[in-house]
Amino acid sequence: MDDSTTLKKTPLTALSVELGGKMVGFAGYEMPVQFPEGVLKEHLHTRSKAGLFDVSHMGQVILRPRSGHVEDASLALERLVPVDILGLKPGRQRYALFTAADGGILDDLMVANRGDHLFVVVNAACKKQDVAHMRDNLSDVCEVVELTDRALVALQGPAAESALAALAPEVAGMVFMDVREVLILGVPCIVSRSGYSGEDGYEVSVPEASAEAFVRALLANPDVHPVGLGARDSLRLEAGLCLYGNDIDTGTTPVAAALEWAVQKVRRTGGARAGGFPGADVILPEFEQGASRRRVGIAPEGRAPIRGGIDLYADEISTGPVGHITSGGFGPTAEAPVAMGYVAASLSDIGTRLYAEQRGRRMPVTIAALPFVPPKYKR
């Protein structure tokens, strides 16, 4: 790999290589796409036991209010996201979106209220511009501190609780989207009960010097297998979760992306803190009027996976596409090909039949409910 010298390493890259990870460049980092077990078995193992993922390439950022009051940081961040941050209680986390002036999505992120500051996790490919965006717009109220000396480890699956609780019993008492500082192997870690696989599980922010020992301790449990980016992608796709850059981007609005649930009523028209975020004049009217196109689940009727970029047509002969696939592949748990994409709003009803043009043939597909695999979050 010629570019391996320019790729950044995470605190866990060396361990991934030691474990036989097939390393690829992803968002500027050398990351494992799979381990010797292979994508299919890694996916199924995560759904049946527990998968361990290095997600240290993601950006970890602290927003520390200069006033000392976390509410000030929350209100400041609400300038950039159409999300109720002020209502986020200490010890809780929520999904959010950075929006653009034209209503598009700059990135998706997780925001946690840590009591006296906010803790934000952003996508690897966007973190440079996200940090700059927060510095440019929040520095009057917050100190924006990117944490570059911490690893981020996701442990996902039904055995995640027992595996992590063996090292830190108190994590068993957490519920979905709880966030706590937890002492693990004597090291203070930030643990959230969340993830991006549709499974119950945790994400753990751990100081880089302790990351390898932590992961080795988890991997000593036979229920825990290392999992690469390949299965991470098929897991999140089955769970109906968006991949920024594929399923959402600067050309998609929150309503078109079917992410209305991420915009709480208090930020919508008529809410106490309605608007006040970039693109509100475009985004808020869409809650009443709808968007011209919509993100939907797409179930190919045959066995052939239909991948991102493929056009969708209303019938077998028409020339103008009515939508396209943004993510697609084989769903090992669904035991069928699964996909998502955008279609004209008038064609977005579940059960609508469309045709995907692949290798010169029109293959029938059906608009399907998301997710393809029901979530197992511990509420």
Added chain:
Amino acid sequence: MLKFTEDHEWLNIVDGVATVGITTHAVEQLGDLVFVDLPEVGAKLSKGDPAATVESVKAASDVYCPLDGKIVAVNDALTDDPSIVNADALGAGWFFKLELARVEDADGLMEEDAYQALVG
């Protein structure tokens, strides 16, 4: 007579009919197969034509027709269970049988040791 192509296919040629599959090396590169699209029996194909498509958990790849000929059989079992290819690429995981237009065309293909040297 066992022959190999640079596109990572193997041909087992008996009486002018080549049984064609993809090599263990190709399967290792592709990962777990989840879909195989096979040609129509009776199709006349030229060397280099896309003959079959395989999809793994990672990506789609074409399997090219290794020589000029006519498809005389396909391995329908792969359609139902593509993992047969992962389990036994050189045996039960064969894709199709090709009646060669000219048996001597196979002389230009690689022997096993040359192929093994290629994939190192």
